[in-house]
Amino acid sequence: MSNMSNWKNVNNWHWTSKNCLNWAKEYLKEQSANLIAEDNGICVQINDLTECSGDAELNQRKGKLIPIIDLNLELTWSGNTSDDNEAKGTIKIPELDSGSEGDFDFEITVEEENDSKRPIKEVVRTHLIPLLKEQFKNLGNDMVETHSKDVKIESSQLGPATPPRAVTPIEPSQIHTASTPPRPATPTTSNSDTVKSSAQKIINTTNISEVVELQTSADQIYETLLDPGRVAAWTRSRPDIFRHVGSVFSLFDGNVTGTMVELVQNEKIVQTWRLKTWPEGHFSTVTIKFEQASDFTRVHINQEGVPIGEVDAVRNNWQSYYWNPIKNVFGYGSISSSSSIPLKSKNKSSKPRKNRRGSGEKKNSNSSGGGVGSSVFAVAIVLTAIVLGYVFLSRSSTT
Structure with missing residues (x-):
């Protein structure tokens, strides 16, 4: 593997970081090398990892190791059929992140795509992509295992946190011009x-x-x-x-x-x-x-x-x-929160959670708690008693 950019930053609140981007490139290149899938006489394979950009860092916050991954990938592939039709193209993965857990969005392209090449592309989608997902799902865990010794600081070596720095307001003269x-x-x-x-x-x-x-x-x-x-x-x-x-x-x-x-x-x-x-x-x-x-x-x-x-x-x-x-x-954790706040609007936010009565619990309308069912039952008894009383009195009067 090539030399990797490696740096450690330790501050008063025990934050350490290591840049693992070059390691991630080599890891993904190795995991995807020569992956082959076959179906109905069609054979496809990964040829190379041609792009790997973004962020791959391993951080420690108060003893907790946190992989931060946000990568943009491009791989090349090729394939052929039993009757010698050939195709090649790329697989683009715009966002491979720490939360992917073996799942990610992808885009398959085919050079000079036509009807004879589409079955080959379909095998890439249905058989080769799942192999890639299986190979990439352990990226975060393997990064922690490989580089934890370079980032991990034992709690006994941390010492007490230094009091926060004094607050210094930003003066207009201190504002620097942005690069853009x-x-x-x-x-x-x-x-x-x-x-x-x-x-x-x-x-x-x-x-x-x-x-x-x-x-x-x-x-x-x-x-x-x-x-x-x-x-x-x-x-x-x-x-x-x-x-x-x-x-x-x-x-x-x-x-x-x-x-x-x-x-x-x-x-x-x-x-x-x-x-x-x-x-x-x-x-x-x-x-x-x-x-x-x-x-x-x-x-x-x-x-x-x-x-x-x-x-x-x-x-x-x-x-x-x-x-x-x-x-x-x-790894900042949370002591408490008075409520919550923004990102998506009401029309695009996640669906409201439904009220739950407990795991696997079903609502019982005949429970002894005195709900609607018990009220209806009581009314029915009263009405029945009134009708029977009326019938009894009617018969007595005729005799």
Whole structure:
């Protein structure tokens, strides 16, 4: 294997990292080499791994090893039929990540595709791709096993955490020019309960407030929300983000966009913020404040100007697409959370969970708890008694 880029970074909160990208290239190349599949006289095989780009890192956070994988792959393949028809092409895997667990999206291309080559392509899809998935599913575990000695620091060697650094506000003179000039900032909307879009349409809005407690320092959370490399890890996509007031950011493939309004290092982030499906031109304002405690950080989130119909989706997606991935990827854990917040709109968020009565438990309408069934039964008894009484009295009067 070729020499790999290797670096270790140990900070006051015991974060260590190792770049394993070159190792991942060699690993995937070796795992895919000469994979062969056959079906109905058609034989196909993987020829080479021609592209492997993205991120492959092994991190340790307070003794927990965390593989961060987000790779873009391209492989070449060839195949032939029993009557000497030949085909070749590529398999593109745009996102092989830590959570793939042997499953990923792919695209198969065929050079000069025609009717005679399509059966060969189908064997690639139905027989060769499953072999690739089986070979790649252990990438994360094998990376941990191979490189854990280079990253692992025994708890006895960690020592106590150093108190967090003093908060230093960012002055305008300290802001450096981004490598790519930021796009013009989008105007911030009003924070009142009703605002008007550029089309003068009235949008009823409300505010959302939340508190999340994470087991790390304020400076680490600040970096996690602004550093492009870290943002890519927890969003599992390539972000467009700059650490400069006035710059425009884009997350989750453009589903979330906004502008940096205020940055106070390790203390506060203020952004305009919108979902792609919100009314055109409408932005909310998100204020994130960091409160450093002895061994954790309390994160206060306040979002002003959320369209009323989007409140539930925004709350749920803050939790699902921001805080849960951050905790899982970086091992920050969670002490408590006052509720939850954003990514997909209400129309595109996951389906609401149904109420559950317990594992495998079925609803019983005749339970002794006095539900609707028991009430109907009691009424029936009373009516029967009345009818019988009437019949009895009628017979007595005739005699």
